Amino acid sequence: EAGVTQFPSHSVIEKGQTVTLRCDPISGHDNLYWYRRVMGKEIKFLLHFVKESKQDESGMPNNRFLAERTGGTYSTLKVQPAELEDSGVYFCASTRSQGANTGELFFGEGSRLTVL
Amino acid sequence: ILNVEQSPQSLHVQEGDSTNFTCSFPSSNFYALHWYRWETAKSPEALFVMTLNGDEKKKGRISATLNTKEGYSYLYIKGSQPEDSATYLCASFKAAGNKLTFGGGTRVLVKP
Numbered sequence: 001e002a003g004v005t006q007f008p009s010h011s012v013i014e015k016g017q018t019v020t021l022r023c024d025p026i027s028g029h030d031n032l033y034w035y036r037r038v039m040g041k042e043i044k045f046l047l048h049f050v051k052e053s054k055q056d057e058s059g060m061p062n063n064r065f066l067a068e069r070t071g072g073t074y075s076t077l078k079v080q081p082a083e084l085e086d087s088g089v090y091f092c093a094s095t096r097s098q099g100a101n102t103g104e105l106f107f108g109e110g111s112r113l114t115v116l
Numbered sequence: 117i118l119n120v121e122q123s124p125q126s127l128h129v130q131e132g133d134s135t136n137f138t139c140s141f142p143s144s145n146f147y148a149l150h151w152y153r154w155e156t157a158k159s160p161e162a163l164f165v166m167t168l169n170g171d172e173k174k175k176g177r178i179s180a181t182l183n184t185k186e187g188y189s190y191l192y193i194k195g196s197q198p199e200d201s202a203t204y205l206c207a208s209f210k211a212a213g214n215k216l217t218f219g220g221g222t223r224v225l226v227k228p
Contacts, residue, residue: 003159033215042120043205043218056214091160104150104162105216 002026006092006108014116018080021111023092025074031095032075033105034067038088046090049075061086082115089113120208122219129196129226136192137222139206143187148209150216151180151191155202163191163204196226 005024013019025032034046046065047057051072060067064083069075079086089112093105121140129135141149148167154160164173169184177194193200203223207216 035218042220043207045215045217048215059215104165107152107159107161109157109159 004092004094004106004108006090006111008111009109010112010114012114012116013082015084016081018078019082019113021077021079021090021092021113023075023077023094023108025092025094026096026106029094029096029106030072032069033093033095034075034077035091035093036088037091037110038085043091046077079113082113084115087113087115120206120217120219122204122206122222124222125220126223126225129193129200129224131196131198131226131228133196134192134194135196135224136190137204137224139189139191139219141187141189141206141208141217141219142210143184145210146184146187146208149182149184149189150207150209151189152205152207153202154205154221160205191222193224196224198226198228200224201226 007022011019030051032049035043036046037043045059047060047067048055049069052069066078089110091107091110093107095103095105123138150165151163152160153163164180166182171182173180179192182189203221205221207218209216
């Protein structure tokens with residue numbers, strides 16, 4: 001069974017440009033999460049999809065961030081326009097169970113974003 | 117305690133020695149506590165998901181305990197090996213809500 005895959009693994013862009021990160025969860029996992037780790041700080045929640053619906057997007061920093069999950073399969077996270085403080089590692093995680101209360105999250109390797 | 121906190125932030129361990137570190141979390145509305153092992157440039161991998169007060173789980177040389185009333189969990193590594201070098205993350209899940217809140221991690225470096 002393939003794990004959670006994320007693309008790209010590393011992206012370097014200039015301030016003001018646009019970047020789109022993609023996450024392919026494990027097949028059959030309805031729950032998909034986006035998290036972000038800024039240098040030296042803890043991993044922070046961004047949002048949670050159940051299938052194609054946004055269950056909780058309380059962690060999205062501002063309206064420069066847009067997440068979608070087409071057809072309840074893969075998800076994209078677009079940052080437009082990117083700012084310096086958006087630099088960090090963006091993790092995607094998925095789980096079959098109803099949230100993280102009953103089972104572990106399966107993480108991707110993360111997409112490292114560097115904004116210059 | 118309002119947030120998930122881990123201590124120490126980092127520690128160096130001599131190969132063969134045992135070590136332990138702490139995760140503190142809000143005890144109110146507690147539902148579950150997760151431990152993950154993360155090596156840089158790799159995926160964080162789940163070690164344990166714990167829900168019951170007094171629970172103790174073990175995987176090889178790594179074990180964890182949970183105290184939900186006082187809001188802390190310990191992770192133990194027995195006979196540390198260089199391959200145990202990683203960042204260990206804990207995260208709590210509250211009853212109301214559907215997301216994990218992570219601590220800052222404890223970075224462990226095992227020296228041969």
